[in-house]
Amino acid sequence: MASALINALKKIYISPIVTIRAYSTATNTLPAASNNFVEVNKKEWKFPPTYTKPREVWIENLDSIEEKKLGLCELHPLVYATVPRIDIIHRNVIWQRKYRWVSWAHTKTRAEVRGGGKKPWPQKGLGRARHGSIRSPLFRGGGVAHGPRSGKTHFFMLPFHLRIYGLTSTLSAKLAQDDLHIVKDLDLPSDEPDYLSDLIESRNWGPSVLIVDDSDLAPRNITAASDALPHVNIMPVYGLNVYSMLKHDTLVLTLSAAEKIEERILHHLHSITNDKQGEFKLSQV
Amino acid sequence: MNIYVRSRLFRSNLINNLICFYSTSTPEVIDQNDRVLIDDSDETTARENEIEKKRNKSGLSAAHLNIMNGRRPYETPKHLSHLTVKHNRKLYGKYGSESGVNPSLCWPTKLDIQEALEYESVAFPYTIREVMESAALRKQEEKLKIQKRETDIAAKYAKLEQWKKELRDKLAKKAAEAESAKIKKERLVEEVRRHFGFTLDPRDERFQEMLAKREKEQRKLEKQAKRDAKEKMMFAKLQQKNVEIKDTPKR
Amino acid sequence: MGSRQIVEKSLTLLRSLPRISLNNIRDNPGSKKTQKRGRGQHGGDKHGSGNKGSGQRQNFMRLGYETGNNPFYLRVPQEHYYRGHHHRRQYPPLSLLTLQRIIDTNRVDVTVPIDIASIVKTGFYSFFPDQKHFGINLIDEGVDIFEAKINIEVQWASEQVIAAIERNGGVITTAYYDPHSLFLLRNPKKFFETGQAIPRRMIPPPDAIEYYTSAENRGYLADPDQISEARLKLAQKYGYKLPVIENDPKYNMLCERKDPRQIFYGLEPGWVVNLKDECILKPKDEELKRFYSL
Numbered sequence A: 001m002a003s004a005l006i007n008a009l010k011k012i013y014i015s016p017i018v019t020i021r022a023y024s025t026a027t028n029t030l031p032a033a034s035n036n037f038v039e040v041n042k043k044e045w046k047f048p049p050t051y052t053k054p055r056e057v058w059i060e061n062l063d064s065i066e067e068k069k070l071g072l073c074e075l076h077p078l079v080y081a082t083v084p085r086i087d088i089i090h091r092n093v094i095w096q097r098k099y100r101w102v103s104w105a106h107t108k109t110r111a112e113v114r115g116g117g118k119k120p121w122p123q124k125g126l127g128r129a130r131h132g133s134i135r136s137p138l139f140r141g142g143g144v145a146h147g148p149r150s151g152k153t154h155f156f157m158l159p160f161h162l163r164i165y166g167l168t169s170t171l172s173a174k175l176a177q178d179d180l181h182i183v184k185d186l187d188l189p190s191d192e193p194d195y196l197s198d199l200i201e202s203r204n205w206g207p208s209v210l211i212v213d214d215s216d217l218a219p220r221n222i223t224a225a226s227d228a229l230p231h232v233n234i235m236p237v238y239g240l241n242v243y244s245m246l247k248h249d250t251l252v253l254t255l256s257a258a259e260k261i262e263e264r265i266l267h268h269l270h271s272i273t274n275d276k277q278g279e280f281k282l283s284q285v
Numbered sequence B: 001m002n003i004y005v006r007s008r009l010f011r012s013n014l015i016n017n018l019i020c021f022y023s024t025s026t027p028e029v030i031d032q033n034d035r036v037l038i039d040d041s042d043e044t045t046a047r048e049n050e051i052e053k054k055r056n057k058s059g060l061s062a063a064h065l066n067i068m069n070g071r072r073p074y075e076t077p078k079h080l081s082h083l084t085v086k087h088n089r090k091l092y093g094k095y096g097s098e099s100g101v102n103p104s105l106c107w108p109t110k111l112d113i114q115e116a117l118e119y120e121s122v123a124f125p126y127t128i129r130e131v132m133e134s135a136a137l138r139k140q141e142e143k144l145k146i147q148k149r150e151t152d153i154a155a156k157y158a159k160l161e162q163w164k165k166e167l168r169d170k171l172a173k174k175a176a177e178a179e180s181a182k183i184k185k186e187r188l189v190e191e192v193r194r195h196f197g198f199t200l201d202p203r204d205e206r207f208q209e210m211l212a213k214r215e216k217e218q219r220k221l222e223k224q225a226k227r228d229a230k231e232k233m234m235f236a237k238l239q240q241k242n243v244e245i246k247d248t249p250k251r
Numbered sequence C: 001m002g003s004r005q006i007v008e009k010s011l012t013l014l015r016s017l018p019r020i021s022l023n024n025i026r027d028n029p030g031s032k033k034t035q036k037r038g039r040g041q042h043g044g045d046k047h048g049s050g051n052k053g054s055g056q057r058q059n060f061m062r063l064g065y066e067t068g069n070n071p072f073y074l075r076v077p078q079e080h081y082y083r084g085h086h087h088r089r090q091y092p093p094l095s096l097l098t099l100q101r102i103i104d105t106n107r108v109d110v111t112v113p114i115d116i117a118s119i120v121k122t123g124f125y126s127f128f129p130d131q132k133h134f135g136i137n138l139i140d141e142g143v144d145i146f147e148a149k150i151n152i153e154v155q156w157a158s159e160q161v162i163a164a165i166e167r168n169g170g171v172i173t174t175a176y177y178d179p180h181s182l183f184l185l186r187n188p189k190k191f192f193e194t195g196q197a198i199p200r201r202m203i204p205p206p207d208a209i210e211y212y213t214s215a216e217n218r219g220y221l222a223d224p225d226q227i228s229e230a231r232l233k234l235a236q237k238y239g240y241k242l243p244v245i246e247n248d249p250k251y252n253m254l255c256e257r258k259d260p261r262q263i264f265y266g267l268e269p270g271w272v273v274n275l276k277d278e279c280i281l282k283p284k285d286e287e288l289k290r291f292y293s294l
Helices: A002-035 A086-098 A160-176 A193-202 A220-227 A242-247 A255-269 B002-022 B027-039 B043-054 B062-068 B085-099 B110-123 B128-158 B160-196 B205-250 C006-015 C053-057 C096-104 C116-121 C159-167 C179-186 C188-192 C206-213 C224-238 C251-255 C286-293
Strands: A055-060 A069-075 A180-183 A209-213 A232-236 A250-254 C093-095 C137-139 C151-154 C171-174 C272-274 C279-281
Touching (some): A086 A160, A193 A220, A193 A232, A209 A242, A209 A255, A220 A232, A220 B043, A250 A255, B110 C286, B128 B160, B128 C206, C093 C096, C159 C224, C179 C188
Parallel strands (some): A055 A180, A180 A250, A209 A250
Antiparallel strands (some): A055 A069, C272 C279
């Protein structure tokens, strides 16, 4: 109760600052708009695109609730604009659900159910069906034939290139549906969760947001702000995966993260992966 | 809230003490916890610490986080094998000078060198030159062996035509003998047949008797002829001797 | 991406569709066939295992057993000309055709000498030193279309192959590596990460020394003068004009050879390569130097 009150007070306190910021940003954006010209970061790729054009996306900011376009950057079409193969995305999701799933469902066999050692009635002479145990699967309360046995792993490894194409397909689909945003960095002016939720709402980013940064140590303010918002999550670049991207409505990449993803995926698409394509071994990471 | 903090504090101190017994690198940990002790009085600093902890978004264990960032997973050895030279070399090879391993470990020690040299003196006792020479020698020997064999064969080949002729003559002689014996037999049978004047079954008893008789006669005749020939020879020899005897006095 | 613009079309189509999420994706229809174990009176009759015997009980006879007959593997008499075949050195083949393909697709750098390490790195060739594989046998498939000027080092080569490479102004050497060196060449990164000093290459065994010292095979232990003579002889035999490599702009590259004790180009025995720090450590101790220069 008290904390809510404090929060409300803080809001009241912060709101004028925010408005001021909003004004200031408006003034800041004016010269850029008047120039009517934005510089595009042309990139020198190690593997330049051959058949499709690079995608141009706005670099946005997080330091104000209102959106500011800080510039344009190019994204490689092999990573961010390939065929969005829904089936590959699906297979990736299935794989991610399954590989760590150990099924603990368990039933007892006729040998494990208590009792049932004695022959229930003589073999002949009673006019009844012949039975050797009251725990046979035919009996009520008997063992289960072919039932689930616990500790069954569902681990399997999706082929290497399906994992790669799963990532590119999902990234492409996200970009095509305007659900992928590039931000310059993750520096927030405030550590209030409200600031972040307001920002998300004003930019129409859907309720759930996955923020991916290059480093695994997130800035302080965004950590504090997103801590109270269960639907806003931060992830390092090496944690990027298909399931999480689909789970969240919007994917927000920092510029460095986008470049790192691009570099890693392009590297794998253009290198010899014989060792990765073989049978999965535990030593292979 | 305060009680909670205190209990936590107490526990962390306990853990600290425990760690003191086992590891050597505790001072830092103690420092941190001391700070916590002071900070816990202030709520905001506690929150700061909490946030500081949450800033790590890797979701990895400390060791894996280190590996991910190219550092050695842990400073203190966790297993007997972590004390070996091999493992320390690997740490240096993977994580470079940051790993804190002295790179001089990468080279063999004097003892290792001695052992390696000893092994090599047994496994590879000869120099390239020696091996080459012995190979050349062996090749030469083989060549000589082949040469010897070839000369043998050539010598035998030279005699081949003669041997073939001898064999052929031998075979021809054998065939001729068989042929003459056959003719003789046929003639005998013909004679017997002519004696009876009609064709008789050669298996007939009379025929057999007659044949035996004829054969006997024939053999007799042959014997006689042989004896005659022998006598003739003897006679000729005697004559020659006589002539010689006659001749010698003249000399 | 083709004239039909499939990528663009599918991405523009996605813009008008609902957001792709966990609850609206599916696999291609018919891509997955689930195996079912029939239950009930007749559906679960024998579950496709047939009636009785090995098929149902999965107790198959041991391999080669012929139910009491003298089995085939014992019936055939031994063939002694194969005696010891599993101890002989093997050289898995690499054809000139594949080599040309590797060069054409720019998977190997021809401006530097090529050795087994760079060929293994292309992914077109693999070998297993622990299975008595001693390196590349460059074979003459595609000998007529080979036209690259390279300095290559292989472990075995026939006369035609040598002629094909030298006709194009290239240089070929046959070199022996002991199995331990081959492990290093197969995966140098793995070796460098062990943090060991690069060892010396061992000398060839007595039965291989003849091959690697003869100029006809361009052995790495052969006399260079004899090799140049053999090059000329081979050119005359096959009727091509031997290009003069002395006048070649790539003369330095073509003349580069490994030391008989060296395993990697540019790295000497005794050096430690650290990939993390990107540095090379060289020994200074006299005894170590002596040991590694033996």
